[in-house]
Amino acid sequence: MKQLLIIAAMCCASVAWAADKAPPSQTPPLKGVVLEVVEVDIYTYVRLKTATGETWAAVPKAPVTKGSEVTIEGPMTMDNFESKTLKRKFDKIVFGTLGGKSAGANSVSAPGDMAALHAGVAKGADTGDIKVTKASGPNARTVAEVITKTGELKDKPVVVRGKVVKYNADIMGKNWIHLRDGTGSAADKTNDVLVTTADEAKVGDVVTVKGVVRTDRDLGSGYFYKVLVEEAKLQK
Secondary structure (H helix, E strand, O other), rough: OOOOOOOOOOOOOEEEEEEEEEEOOOOOEEEEEEEEEEOOOEEEEEEEOOOOEEEEEEOOOOOOOOOOEEEEEEEEEEEEEEOOOEEEEEEEEEEEEHHHHHOOOOOOOOOOOHHHHHHHOOOOOOOOOOOOOOOOOOEEEOOHHHHHOHHHHOOEEEEEEEEEEEEEEEEEEEEEEEEEOOOOOOOEEEEEEEEEOOOOOOOEEEEEEEEEEEEEEEEEEEEEEEEEEEEEEEOO
């Protein structure tokens, strides 16, 4: 899917948030000299001078200085990426993780590791006792049903009502929501579903989500999600 998925997370760590690690990407690292640095909430944007010309890159927030030479591990290029935080559109940008000595102690393992992002820097968390009434209508499903009936629901529309327990805004041009309704089990990871949307929400909101179930979604840099709901519209 266009503009999808590195994470926040950069997007979106814990496997309890429905991500599985796959073999690492074989894409060669990107090296360059930093010409410009722009800091935002969870990302560091850098304009690099590379062997093939100038390019913008984004990594999980890390200390980077102008004039330093950096290496971007696991690079993934995206075209026509729009950052709502910066209010800017990039014709081309490379997402990755800062490698080598410049990495710093707080950087995450890979930009595609959305699970790490969701677990580490999501805006708040609400995982207490949750019980939300199931949505109504022919496409209504519980969170557990979305997770367990992927063979039946793949690429089909669903309506899910649940509580927002984690939220990441403006990652890869989308907002990332973890939704729970009290169904399923943490033990087998069927109690939480990831939703991507252009709509805004906040932790604690009870929302009705209308979107499409996608399975085995590759997010790049060796990470993928077994199931998530994309292209979602939210109703509170």
